[in-house]
Amino acid sequence: MTTKETASLGAFEFLSGESIPNFDVAYETYGDFTGDNAVLVCHALTGSAHVARRPDSGGETAGQARAWWGDVVGPGKAIDTTEYYVICANVPGSCYGTTGPASENPETGEPYGTDFPPVTVGDWTRAQRRLLDELGVGRLRAVVGGSVGGMNVLDWLRRFPDDVERAGVVASAARLDAQCLALDTVARRAITGDPNWNGGHYYGGPEPEEGLARARQIGHIMYLSKASMGRKFGRRSAGREAVREEPPDPAAAFFPYREVESYLDYQADKFTDRFDANSYLYLTRAMDDFDLAAGYESDADALAAFEGELLLLSFTGDWHFTVDQAESLAGACREADVDVAHHVVESDHGHDAFLVEPEKVGPPLSNVLEEGLAGRAITDTAPESNESNQFAPVHTSLFSE
Incomplete structure (x- = not known):
């Protein structure tokens, strides 16, 4: 079962302190909810709630030409919608159905434009939590996201650590670098x-x-x-x-x-x-504003309350969110005693690898959803000691049957 809906959540106060009286969230769901099988997928910068192909769409999408992760999410795919209840919500500030600058300001009858309140990744997380409450979803089996969607996942782990059993952060980092x-x-x-x-x-x-x-x-x-x-x-x-x-x-x-x-x-x-x-x-x-350690002593301190399992997936050719940044995040998890595995995938596709190489992204995500980090294919590829900064690449063959 798939749905494409917009939830009206009433007033919403942003972390900036500014508020809007009418807040709508566009979202899509896939599969049936059984109480403990909910998976939240967080989209990247210009993505939408249209994460997977909908058989009843009639060619209509949420503003994008196709489902942005349709080879990873769907029936029989890595995030299997016949097994999991998958939710993807468009973030505040976007233009794909959730309230943003192009939405009507009820006080003026005109689009907000730049009168719209400043938006943070924390606002994305809080909006998603409000939506899940509306849908009757409490604790998540998993939350997964790529790029800035991975930052969204990290914010879930620090903001609502008790609400997440497992997490997948793909091609992301604790913060952007200066370049x-x-x-x-x-x-x-x-x-x-x-x-x-x-x-x-x-x-x-x-x-x-x-x-x-x-x-x-x-x-x-x-x-x-x-x-x-x-x-x-x-x-x-x-x-x-x-x-x-x-x-x-x-x-x-x-x-x-x-x-x-x-x-x-x-x-x-x-x-x-x-x-x-x-x-x-x-x-x-x-995205630029996000810093995992903001308000905490360190990245490790920010993640210390999370008692679930975290898979980090990075790509050797990605200079937007680098392997070193992912390994630094993995180190913070180890310092905080968070169960973590960091997989490094050999790829020269750059940051786009998490979208264009589903055969390398899907299998490790599937394993962590099904079996957690104890699964046979989930092993930490970081060095045993801090003496080396070389990380062994994890090839697709390791995840195939």
Whole structure:
């Protein structure tokens, strides 16, 4: 059984102290709830509640072209919807059904724009907890998420540690590093520097599409690795059939339009058709602001109350959320006596690996959901001592029958 719904949860106070009177959360559920089989999936930055394919959708989605983790979540998949009751909720500040900057402000009758309260990852977690209460779900069998969705999972472990039995954090970290913070800053400046941004109150007029396009292009570069970009594009020309709509400057007509440029332009065009510029500002700021240790003495202190099991999954080609960052998080778990396993997957797909290589992501998640860290394929790949920073990659074959 699958459902696509919107829950009206009444007033909501954000961690900033600001409130809105009417708060709606868009969500999808898959499978049947039996009381102890609920799995919450936390989506990444620009994802939606549409995590798995719905047989009754008739081609309709929650704003995305397809289910964003449809090869991992579904009947017979790693997160098996014939066994688990899977919930995925769109986060506050997004533009896929949950209340955000593009939603109507009941006080003015106009979209909130940048009058919408600041949003944090903690607000995402608290909104999800409110939704689960509405659905009658108490303790979760597991909470799983990738990228900033993994930060959302970590926030669950520090904010509601008694509500989670097992957790999976995929391609994520306890906080962003300075390089990623810098790139997110440039992406946001591209939006706010667009003359159509109008201080965030552009609804009903020209939208800041150029700024949002540049921001998305920066994001895509962050998600790919040098190796994967070299393999996909190299320095090749895009060919005569691929012509840019408008050369960015007069001299550009003299030089080749390269495949990598064509790819970035295509991704930008798709993104501006489906996403809201203000939401991109709000959600990237939420990601940048997240720091697991905030309000605690350390990452270990933040996780100390969690008595369940945690699987960390990182990818060797990911420079957005690195293997070293995941291992640092694993070390904090060990310091806090949290049961943890850190799997390092050999991949040159960059950060996108958690989306484009489901055959490497699904099996370890399936094992931890079914058997916990005691499962035969769940072993910590971190070194026995602190003398080495080399982590043994875990290959797909280890998770196959």
